[in-house]
Amino acid sequence: MIRILVVTHPYAGNDGNINFELIRKAYDLSKGNSADVKILMMEKFSDELIQLYKRYGGKNFLIYEAEQELEYICYAELIAQVCRKYKPNLILYPGTELGKAIAATIATILHAALIADCIDIQPLNEDKYSFSRTAMNDSIIAKIRCVKDCIQMCTVKRNVFEAKEVCSIGEENIEFVLSDKAIQDNQVPEILETTENIKTVRDCQIENARIIFGIGRGVLKDDIKKVEDLARIFHAEIACTRIIVEEQIMDKSRQIGQSGKMVSPDIYVAFGISGASQHMVGLKNAKKIIAINRDKDAMICKYADYVFIADTHKFIACMYSDFVGD
Amino acid sequence: MDFSLTKEQQRLKNEIIKFSREHLNKMECMDNFSFDMWNNISQLGIHGIMIPEEYGGMNESYTTAAVAIEALGYGCKNNGFVFAVNNHIWVGQNIINMFGSNVLKDKYIPDMVAGKRIGAIAITEADAGSDAFGMSTSVVETDDCYIMNGNKMFISNGNIANIFVVFGRIVVNKTIQIAAFVVEKEFAGVTCSKEFEKMGLDSCPMCEVSFCDVKIPKENLLGNIGNGKLIMMTALELERCYEFACHVGAMQRVMEKCIKYAKERKQFNMPISKFQAVTHKIADMRVKIEMSRLLLYKIAWLKDNKKSAFLETSIFKLYVSESYISVCKDAMQIFGAYGYMKEYELEREMRDALACCVYSGTNDMQRNTIYDLSSTLWN
Amino acid sequence: MINIILCVKVVLSSIVYKNNNIVDKYMLNPFDLYALEQVLEIKRTTECKITCLCMGKEEIKEALVQCKAMGADDIILLSDKKFAGADTYATVYVLAQALKNLDYDIVVCGKQAVDGETGQVPYGLAARLNCICMGAISEIEVLEKNRVIVTQQKDNIKRKLACKLPIVMTYDDCTLKSPTINLMALKRAEKYQVTILKAQDLNLDTDKVGQQGSKTEVYSSTKPEYRKAEPILLQDEMEEMISKIYDILRIRKG
Structure with missing residues (x-):
């Protein structure tokens, strides 16, 4: 029997979607072959949260009651113990900073296979899975598999899978786990000071946005402000491609793509974006894509539902004068 | 080789x-x-x-x-x-x-x-350009220093330089000799005019530098009195070699810009790189660049082997200056109306290139030099 | 004397500068270059020895000369045919084995590699070296033989942390600006001999290196998910396009 372990991000709060998405994916993967799925929660017990996770297919829960979010290294030892006891074949980790740190550490401790930032998981054969991610610099999606007899692990970013609710799942199973090895004191850093920069909190919410305007290389620097003004009118969030971040025109928190964020808006308007797969993979769950580009052979035309062939600068100017005024 | x-x-x-x-x-x-x-x-x-x-x-x-x-x-x-x-x-x-x-x-x-x-060099005067040795800046030797009086014209780097290599005439034993001196801008009596407004080479300030009873320490004489001509020739040789070495690089840069543009610009449903009128110009650019480069490295070889390259640098200067201007002109032709727009930077390249035929000795003077040094080949 | 070991990766310039006229075939991973610049800045005020450790083909040696010219003290290149085809697991194994033979107080890594981008290596190294990995560090404030005080910036939370050494740490940023390298320093660096270590020099379990030691492999590739239906295409009819976009957005407007 296949055993799947889902590691949830503790105290996720408003960002809890990633947990729902992973739980639902594990549920989907288990349906065909009655695999045993366990959801690992590393936070104080909350019946409310359990019930919420059940809605997405969670049934068996392992709970490690940590008072607050700890350093990644404190979770690693715990998860290693859980693995030794329950011997999962597949582990899903959230693609958050914490999730990735834990996953990379455990992969080394347990000599496991780890595929980071994958955009799809499909069963391959017997107990093996196929993991997809974009290949660097090519317009292809690479499919990766584990070639040794070891645990398969992957990290998945938010918005890769859909958090859909399931029909009733029945009674939940809860098991409390304790870590029987304290983390050595000298390994955990001492926190001297914490400051929260209020200004940047919730500054960028593209992961939750329903409408997103994407800025690519085809947008002139002077036009960016116009696109931002237009976005405000249409209640859209602004996002961009990797090159815009590299040229320090926008912050990384607005980057969509393999090395940025995954988004799932209802509408994505791509201004001057060529459509490289590294960027487009971040939009695989976008419902409608409108591309404004002057090149009708641009890659983005293959992904878009609407293609407007026009000079991006002229289009923005027209749109601006129509909706914002001069 | x-x-x-x-x-x-x-x-x-x-x-x-x-x-x-x-x-x-x-x-x-x-x-x-x-x-x-x-x-x-x-x-x-x-x-x-x-x-x-x-x-x-x-x-x-x-x-x-x-x-x-x-x-x-x-x-x-x-x-x-x-x-x-x-x-x-x-x-x-x-x-x-x-x-x-x-x-x-x-x-x-x-x-x-x-x-x-x-640093900067000061040879040219208002009335002594091609006829450099007709300069009137005069230097008089006293017991403890030299005293210089004169005006030097079209001094590149003039406004930003701290140290000038200045040429002047000095009378020694009733003969007029040319000598070179190192003069600091801080020496009393040295003044620079306002920066000149030129056709191009905007980032290199140029001005007139005046020397009014400037006292120059004895140790600031370069070489000996009478070495002025040799020093000047050496300076010109170096200038003609290396200023123009830069232009070889610049021509390469302009040519590559033309190649890129020719492949991207479409007219009559095809890139203009399909038209020989365009590609032939680029081919001619390549010829000029390669020929220039060959001569550059021959000059470098001559100098590394302690030989004179005065003739070769004169040929190099003449050839590269005319080639550079021609390359810029052809580039503008290839770019069409866009080439005339400041945004495409070709007009600036052209304005900068045109200076080549007049600095470091005009091209007419180069032809004189080349003939003079070649005429001895046949008696 | 504090020993800082910087793990660097050399990547193809064409991956970083996609369309431009590139000059060198290989370059330092921009994230590692940033880390190197930070560490060299520390060297100005704190007595330390900087060693760059790199795993790669021997031909990338040229790109490492730059590190020496910028001010690194030693360069070690782990190069062996056996290391080829390594995934993160095998890479971490080889780097860790090399590190175990060296004196280090801090192991510094760039955040991730532009041609791979997993960002897993620093954590894997920390696990193998039995210490913690501090990620997203923006600044080292105090560096002493046994401890370090760093500023960590994760999202909107800034923390000042004191850690006992040794640790592994990563900076958070990258730089695409070529550093200004003094030509004389470059000339001197060219004379320096990069230490090249092969598999046999490192006391390795050959089952764990290179392709043989990798846990994963790319076995296939597919085209990305294009839209199945042809897109609705409008060309040059500006008014019609603006009107269409308004219709689509209005339905979904706030």
């Missing part, structure tokens, strides 16, 4: 190209001399390329210096700035290094290599 670059030369070339593209091509610095860019290039350390290590230099050969300077001209679009750098290195700093006493070298070379002080 090995025309290949050594690994070190290749690395030097790459490093200079990367540096130039990163730091020297800022659009906001195209119109004026930028001290920020000067400090940056001083940190790169190119000034000392042929200066001995004891002064902080790299002690490289003429050939390696040619590789480096061609790379600078290729990577840096700011022709005026490159012109200023070359003036400082070849006819300011390096002349002092070649002809100055140890005392003089110790005084000036380390700061010039580090870019802390900027």
Whole structure:
């Protein structure tokens, strides 16, 4: 029997979607072959949260009651113990900073296979899975598999899978786990000071946005402000491609793509974006894509539902004068 | 005859190209001399390329210096700035290094290599251009110093320079000799006029420099009295070699720009690179670049083997200046109306290139020199 | 004397500068270059020895000369045919084995590699070296033989942390600006001999290196998910396009 372990991000709060998405994916993967799925929660017990996770297919829960979010290294030892006891074949980790740190550490401790930032998981054969991610610099999606007899692990970013609710799942199973090895004191850093920069909190919410305007290389620097003004009118969030971040025109928190964020808006308007797969993979769950580009052979035309062939600068100017005024 | 670059030369070339593209091509610095860019290039350390290590230099050969300077001209679009750098290195700093006493070298070379002080040369006068030896700046020797009086015209780097290599006539035993002196801008009596407004080379300030009873320390004489002509010829040889080495790089840069444009620009449903009227011009550019380059490396070889390259540098100057102007003109033709727009930077390239036929000795004078040095081949 | 070991990766320039006229075939990973610049800045005020450790083909040696010219003290290149085809697991194994033979107080890594981008190596190294990995560090404030005080910036939370050494740490940023390398320093660096270590020099379990030691492999590739239906295409009819976009957005407007 296949055993799947889902590691949830503790105290996720408003960002809890990633947990729902992973739980639902594990549920989907288990349906065909009655695999045993366990959801690992590393936070104080909350019946409310359990019930919420059940809605997405969670049934068996392992709970490690940590008072607050700890350093990644404190979770690693715990998860290693859980693995030794329950011997999962597949582990899903959230693609958050914490999730990735834990996953990379455990992969080394347990000599496991780890595929980071994958955009799809499909069963391959017997107990093996196929993991997809974009290949660097090519317009292809690479499919990766584990070639040794070891645990398969992957990290998945938010918005890769859909958090859909399931029909009733029945009674939940809860098991409390304790870590029987304290983390050595000298390994955990001492926190001297914490400051929260209020200004940047919730500054960028593209992961939750329903409408997103994407800025690519085809947008002139002077036009960016116009696109931002237009976005405000249409209640859209602004996002961009990797090159815009590299040229320090926008912050990384607005980057969509393999090395940025995954988004799932209802509408994505791509201004001057060529459509490289590294960027487009971040939009695989976008419902409608409108591309404004002057090149009708641009890659983005293959992904878009609407293609407007026009000079991006002229289009923005027209749109601006129509909706914002001069 | 090995025309290949050594690994070190290749690395030097790459490093200079990367540096130039990163730091020297800022659009906001195209119109004026930028001290920020000067400090940056001083940190790169190119000034000392042929200066001995004891002064902080790299002690490289003429050939390696040619590789480096061609790379600078290729990577840096700011022709005026490159012109200023070359003036400082070849006819300011390096002349002092070649002809100055140890005392003089110790005084000036380390700061010039580090870019802390900027050099310039002052030969030309309002009434003495091609007829350089007809200069009227006069120098009189006293017991403890030299006293200089005169006005030098069209001095590149004039406004930003701290150290001038100045040529003047001095009467010795009833004969007029030309001598060269190192004159600091701080010496009493040295004044610079306002910067001239020129057609191009905007980042290299040019002015008139006046010397009014300027007292020059005896030790600031370069070489001996009467060495002026030799020093001037050496300076011109170096200038013609290296200023124009930059232009070889610049021509390469302009040609590559044309190739890229020709492939992208479509007319009559095809890229204009399908039209021979366009490609033939680019082919001609390539011919000029390769021929220029061959002569550059022959000149470098001659100098590395301690031979005179006065004839070759004159040919080089003539050929490269005319080629550079022709390359720019053809580039404008290829770009069509866009080539006339400031945004495409070709008009600036053209304005910068046109200076080539008049500085470092006019092209007419080069033809005189070339004939004179060739006429002895047949008696 | 504090020993800092910087793990660097050399990548193809064409991956970083996609359309430009590139000059060098290989370059330092921009994230590692940033880390190197930070560490060199520390060297100005604190007595330390900086060693760059790199795993790669021998031909990338040229790109490492730059590290020496910028001011690194030693360069070690782990190069062996056996290391080829390594995934993160095998890479971490080889780097860790090399590190175990060296004196280090801090192991510094760039955040991730532009041609791979997993960002897993620093954590894997920390696990193998039995210490913690501090990620997203923006600044080292205090560096002493036994401890370090760093500022960590994760999202909107800034923390000042004191850690006992040794640790592994990563900076958070990258730089695409070519550093200004003094040509004389470059000339001197060219004379320096990079230490090249092969598999046999490292006391390795050959089952764990290179392709043989990798846990994963790319076995296939597919085209990305294009839209199945042809897109609705409008060309040059500006008014119609603006009107269409308004219709689509209005339905979904706030």
